[in-house]
Amino acid sequence: MRNRRNTIAIILLLAILLLGGVTVFVAYRISTQVAVAPTAPVSEPAAAISCTTSGGVCRAGTTCPTGQSKLTGADCAVGQSCCIPQWTGSEACKMTFNVLPPACTPRPLCLDTTPPCLSPVPAGGYCPALVCPEGKTVYKDVAGNTPGSYNMDAVNRIANGSSVVPGQTFIYAIEYNSESGTVESAVIDDLLNSKLDFVDSTPECAKQTGSNRVLCNITKNHITAVQTAGTPGKVAIRVKVKENATPGTLPNAATISSTYIAGADASRSNTSKSLCDNTLNISIAPTVAVACKSKVALNSAGTTMINTVGENETFLYSLDVSNTGNAAASEVVVTDTLAAGKLVFVDSDSGCTYSESTRVVTCNTSLNAGETKKITFRVKTSADLTDGETISNTASAKLPITSSTAAGSECTKALKVALPILAATKEAYKDNTNNTPGNYELTEAITTVAKNQTFTYAIAITNSGTGTASGIIINDPLTGQNQDQLAFVDSDIKCDWTAAEKLIRCAADIQPGASGNVAFRVKVADTAVNGQVIQNAGVVSHQGTDINVSKSLTVSTVVACNSTCTTNAECESGFTCDTTASKCRNSQCTTEESCVTYSCTYGPTYSCTYSSNGDRSSHSCSHGRTYSCTCNRRSTT
Structure with a gap:
């Protein structure tokens, strides 16, 4: 009996030792085990999919009712199935996308409780390939836009929810990013709202005949370029709000359908869709007029x-x-x-x-x-x-x-x-007994002067244009040929005399079709010599245009009846110098009115004037030639 008990004890002890050894061995193996990749496909989820978040309901049984799809890998209890109503709409539901890690992690299928976009659900959930992170953006149609080339700077962007009016054109833009390197191609399908008319688009897109649908083909080259550049690709469509469009919302959505390279990942569906949408409002066209x-x-x-x-x-x-x-x-x-x-x-x-x-x-x-x-x-x-x-x-x-x-x-x-058209002339006039400083009677023009004689220079300006000539400036210096024989006397109110410069400066305004004068008096010096030519030149200036005006006078120191003199030698034979009046006189020529002047000419170029009392038909000049004379009673110079 005792031996039997000892045997049982030994067996129990060995069992305990064996169990302890196994436990130690397992613990050691666990502590030293190297992590290895799971043998399941990389697209399979690492955790169960939330049936509720995916829009489904956990039901008892292994099948789902008619009209519903079974979501594989959901977090329902054993013996239950995640049943999601099948989607029957005409457009894809909107999905949110982020850049995926190398292994596609399943995520909620939709933003709200709407059904999934594809049926049946791909194994492992959705791994979209091309997505539009900003949805569908809208831009103003600005000057400089041409078919297929549009200015889509931020300043031209029209915010989602903004208003447009009938007849307005604008640009829809769809930016796309690539989330997978296994995408073969993609198609952007945009069924334009019935209130819109297609105008033109970028080259990848084309309007389909007989419908308002626009299809844009995104090739492998496009996708590779996007992946290489790291920036979104973009297509654009220019549209116009119909003139008869009724006020209200203007929703528009496009879908991007991506096709995977055949055999790239058997766990995924061979297509993936994402939604790109935008909503505007059509307002009543403002009657801005x-x-x-x-x-x-x-x-x-x-x-x-x-x-x-x-x-x-x-x-x-x-x-x-x-x-x-x-x-x-x-x-x-x-x-x-x-x-x-x-x-x-x-x-x-x-x-x-x-x-x-x-x-x-x-x-x-x-x-x-x-x-x-x-x-x-x-x-x-x-x-x-x-x-x-x-x-x-x-x-x-x-x-x-x-x-x-x-x-x-x-x-x-x-x-x-209305421009003024100016012309100007210059004349010399005999001084009149009625003349006073600034007021001159310009009645008798002269061509000769005598020493000590006072006379008047006058510049006449006419305006034949339709515009007023304002600010006319006349500059007349007494510095020209023999003008040292002239001394300034006085001038009209429109002129100023500068003695230091010997310059007369006048200002005038002439109305259209009118004329005007500026005038000043001078006196011939006592030193003037017979035969000298005194030439006076002035300039009439207006708005950059100058008109030159001049007058030449000949000094004649041999004078006749009633002419200015200082000695008898300055008077014609038969006349003496009245020193009181400083005039040449004789018994018959006591006043200016009693004088008779004979104008005598010889040949085409000679002329002279002699005065005496009585009538003659001829007169012999000092150089011996005979002049034919005409008797004219007039005032003398």
Whole structure:
């Protein structure tokens, strides 16, 4: 009996030792075991899929009711199946995507409780290939866009939920990223909303005949380029809101269907879809009726309205731009093309800009419903205008190119070019006893003068043009040929004498079709010599144009009846110098009125004048020639 007990004890002890050894061995193996990759496909989930998050319900049994699909790998209890209603809609549901790790981790199929996009569900869940991370973006159709080439800078983006109007064109853009290197090709399918018309697109896309569907083919080359560059690819479609489109929401969605390379991953479906959508709102087309109500021209200071302009004249264009509609116009463009060779842009208090190449003045503003604004800018006329011509300038006010009311309206201002056409002459006139400083009677022109004689120079200016000649300047220096024999006496009120420069400077304004004079008196010096020629030259200047005027006078110291003298030698034979009156006199020539003048000529170039009392038909001159004479009673020089 005792031996039996000892045997049992030994067996139990050996069993305990054996069990302890096994335990130690297992613990050691576990502690030293090297991690190895699972033998399951890399696309299989590392954890069970949430049936509830996937939009399903755990039901008892191994099958699902009609109309529902069984989600493999769900977290339902043993003996239950995750049943998800099959999707029957016409568009793919929206999915969220992030860049995947090398092994595709299954994720929720949809953002909400809508059914999955594909049925049956691919083994291991969805691993989308091409996705549109920003959905579907929208851009304004701006100037410079051409078919297939669109300016999609951020400044032109139209936010999701914004409003567009009937007749407006804009750009749909779909950016896509590649999340898998096993994608063979993809197709972007965009069924345009029935309120839209297709206009044009980038080369990858084409509108399908007989429908509003646009298909864009993304080739392996496109996908490889996207993966290499690390930046999204993009396709774009330009559309137009139909003129008769009714107000309301304007949803639009495109799907990207990607095809995997055959045999790349048997655990995945051979296609993958993602949704790219956007929603806009169609608003009632604003009856902005932007109009250029009026255009006027004002002087440079903007204080006086003008209808005529001259050369090199700066003036102001003023436009009244209004919005007579019931909606605000946030962008109004006013343009004005300046007449080539006639006008140049100066500046603008309204922020207008000018393009030298196109000669277009552009002013941007905004108008509330019923508001009127004034737009102004200054221009300058050129120096190459013709009197009487018309400068006609037209401005237009409109909404940007994307609006159906882009035509806007125009307003025109025509200005008449009114230029002065000046001519000027210079004459010398006998001094009159009625003359006083600044007031001269210009009745008798002279060609000769005697020493100590006072006479008047007068410059006559005529304006035959249609414009007023303002600011005419006359400069007449007494510094020319033998003008040292002249001394300034006085001048009219429009002139000033500068003794240091011996310069007479006058100013005048001459109205269209009118004429005017500036005049001044001078006195011949006692040292003047018979036969000297005194030539006086002046310049009439106006707006860069100079007119030269001159007058030549001959000094005659041998004088006749009633002429100025200081000695008898200066008087004709038979006359003596009356020192009291300083005039040549005889018994019959006591006053100017009693003198008779004979004008005698010989040949085509000789002339002289002699005075005596009585009538003669001829007279012998000192050089021995006989002159035929005509008796004329007149005042003498």
